[in-house]
Amino acid sequence: xxxxxxxxxxxxxxxxxxxxxxxxxxxxxxxxxxxxxxxxxxxxxxxxxxxxxxxxxxxxxxxxxxxxxxxxxxxxxxxxxxxxxxxxxxxxxxxxxxxxxxxxxxxxxxxxxxxxxxxxxxxxxxxxxxxxxxxxxxxxxxxxxxxxxxxxxxxxxxxxxxxxxxxxxxxxxxxxxxxxxxxxxxxxxxxxxxxxxxxxxxxxxxxxxxxxxxxxxxxxxxxxxxxxxxxxxxxxxxxxxxxxxxxxxxxxxxxxxxxxxxxxxxxxxxxxxxxxxxxxxxxxxxxxxxxxxxxxxxxxxxxxxxxxxxxxxxxxxxxxxxxxxxxxxxxxxxxxxxxxxxxxxxxxxxxxxxxxxxxxxxxxxxxxxxxxxxxxxxxxxxxxxx
Amino acid sequence: xxxxxxxxxxxxxxxxxxxxxxxxxxxxxxxxxxxxxxxxxxxxxxxxxxxxxxxxxxxxxxxxxxxxxxxxxxxxxxxxxxxxxxxxxxxxxxxxxxxxxxxxxxxxxxxxxxxxxxxxxxxxxxxxxxxxxxxxxxxxxxxxxxxxxxxxxxxxxxxxxxxxxxxxxxxxxxxxxxx
Numbered sequence: 001x002x003x004x005x006x007x008x009x010x011x012x013x014x015x016x017x018x019x020x021x022x023x024x025x026x027x028x029x030x031x032x033x034x035x036x037x038x039x040x041x042x043x044x045x046x047x048x049x050x051x052x053x054x055x056x057x058x059x060x061x062x063x064x065x066x067x068x069x070x071x072x073x074x075x076x077x078x079x080x081x082x083x084x085x086x087x088x089x090x091x092x093x094x095x096x097x098x099x100x101x102x103x104x105x106x107x108x109x110x111x112x113x114x115x116x117x118x119x120x121x122x123x124x125x126x127x128x129x130x131x132x133x134x135x136x137x138x139x140x141x142x143x144x145x146x147x148x149x150x151x152x153x154x155x156x157x158x159x160x161x162x163x164x165x166x167x168x169x170x171x172x173x174x175x176x177x178x179x180x181x182x183x184x185x186x187x188x189x190x191x192x193x194x195x196x197x198x199x200x201x202x203x204x205x206x207x208x209x210x211x212x213x214x215x216x217x218x219x220x221x222x223x224x225x226x227x228x229x230x231x232x233x234x235x236x237x238x239x240x241x242x243x244x245x246x247x248x249x250x251x252x253x254x255x256x257x258x259x260x261x262x263x264x265x266x267x268x269x270x271x272x273x274x275x276x277x278x279x280x281x282x283x284x285x286x287x288x289x290x291x292x293x294x295x296x297x298x299x300x301x302x303x304x305x306x307x308x309x310x311x312x313x314x315x316x317x318x319x320x321x322x323x324x325x326x327x328x329x330x331x332x333x334x335x336x337x338x339x340x341x342x343x344x345x346x347x348x349x350x351x352x353x354x355x356x357x358x359x360x361x362x363x364x365x366x367x368x369x370x371x372x373x374x375x376x377x378x379x380x381x382x383x384x385x386x
Numbered sequence: 387x388x389x390x391x392x393x394x395x396x397x398x399x400x401x402x403x404x405x406x407x408x409x410x411x412x413x414x415x416x417x418x419x420x421x422x423x424x425x426x427x428x429x430x431x432x433x434x435x436x437x438x439x440x441x442x443x444x445x446x447x448x449x450x451x452x453x454x455x456x457x458x459x460x461x462x463x464x465x466x467x468x469x470x471x472x473x474x475x476x477x478x479x480x481x482x483x484x485x486x487x488x489x490x491x492x493x494x495x496x497x498x499x500x501x502x503x504x505x506x507x508x509x510x511x512x513x514x515x516x517x518x519x520x521x522x523x524x525x526x527x528x529x530x531x532x533x534x535x536x537x538x539x540x541x542x543x544x545x546x547x548x549x550x551x552x553x554x555x556x557x558x559x560x561x562x563x564x565x
Binding site for chain 1 (some may be wrong): 408411412415416418419422423424425427432471558
């Protein structure tokens with residue numbers, strides 16, 4: 001049925017796949033801003049944005065539901081950014097000022113290539129991950145590219161040529177670098193586990209991999225220990241990773257970068273219109289990728305429940321021989337989990353106040369980093385003794 | 387005054403990790419997430435106006451449909467921001483209300499000046515001017531924000547009072563029974 005697709009040149013297929021992923025991710029990242037407003041409203045006992053509607057659509061029956069959800073508000077807000085005058089202040093360094101939001105978008109949308117987001121069962125009965133580039137580098141690609149996002153923040157702060165954006169840029173870079181250490185150290189036990197003595201590959205055939213798909217495979221094996229998600233095996237790693245993730249994505253309670261009250265929106269102060277919105281889409285895209293990584297590493301990726309894998313479900317419901325159905329179900333489960341994680345981000349944001357900047361640094365360097373190192377040492381010894 | 391030294395207990399380990407507090411906070415916000423909104427969706431849903439609310443000043447009629455204002459101009463006099471302007475007029479001799487003698491020819495309240503103090507209502511000897519429950523006044527021009535007599539009666543309507551002061555006075559005159 002889909003044979004024609006496999007006959008077109010490989011590079012065109014890659015471009016189509018890349019565009020498809022981006023066309024899904026960009027709107028989800030944008031819709032997160034509306035979800036943020038709605039969740040804020042519901043937590044504060046308000047209905048939230050619920051009035052906007054395109055007059056030409058108002059007659060459609062049942063469209064009131066979408067109107068109440070603020071869907072057209074989102075479209076209006078997004079459309080507004082496209083039509084607003086995009087002013088560049090006179091005192092900025094124009095090249096870097098314009099480059100910064102673009103540099104913010106590139107790593108945010110690039111990291112997705114190494115993130116698997118589903119799986120299907122091929123004719124040989126093997127589970128094949130759906131991913132743009134299933135490279136063995138996996139998590140390293142994600143960490144390396146996503147940490148480039150800090151350059152956008154520094155560049156924006158510096159190019160704005162005024163003091164609050166500059167302070168914000170400095171804060172952001174210090175915070176991102178501090179928490180990156182704990183974040184990387186916290187996931188090492190997972191990869192020690194998947195490459196350690198428990199790796200069940202035939203001897204000699206396996207030379208080690210940091211692929212995220214492999215981590216999910218490890219969480220979908222048979223048996224009590226094989227099917228356990230890593231959240232159960234390494235709760236401390238998951239906790240450190242989660243805290244570092246909040247800090248890396250500049251979310252509350254680590255929102256010292258934006259700090260509306262004392263830094264006037266920090267590095268975004270001098271930005272307006274479309275360029276400003278790009279920073280926010282980039283932030284939400286980082287959140288999406290971060291949540292996706294968290295779900296892959298600790299919550300079993302596309303497996304619906306612990307000890308119940310996607311292929312179990314596919315065989316039970318009898319669509320295992322249909323790769324497309326299995327793929328869509330897998331992607332659906334995974335996207336659902338990621339969106340639940342995004343909800344958690346927002347839920348926390350509207351619950352907790354912000355840490356003071358010195359507290360952020362103290363938590364990062366004095367608490368989280370030693371904890372991450374101790375965790376790594378403990379698991380290293382534990383895995384070596386297995 | 388006695389000084390009471392309150393012992394400040396050191397934080398327990400659980401408190402210092404801050405996690406139980408975060409979980410408690412999350413539970414609170416989750417409860418609010420599923421609660422019905424406390425807000426009113428304003429133009430469709432209106433707030434309940436409490437009794438005695440001082441809204442836009444209006445003129446009222448008595449249950450017989452007679453305009454109660456006798457254009458004594460006390461309200462115009464007392465009005466602190468000088469929002470009221472009255473042009474007094476005679477009631478024609480062939481009218482059923484001729485015994486009241488006077489009524490306003492024109493009665494303007496400039497709502498751009500009005501401060502809703504209620505002194506006009508307090509001072510009115512005829513209970514003709516009332517601050518009622520309309521709270522939202524808007525217009526596109528300054529002229530629109532001046533309530534004229536017709537508008538004031540439209541806003542005011544009829545209040546169910548049972549004094550009929552002028553009717554009693556007329557019957558007393560006719561039947562020689564000064565009250």
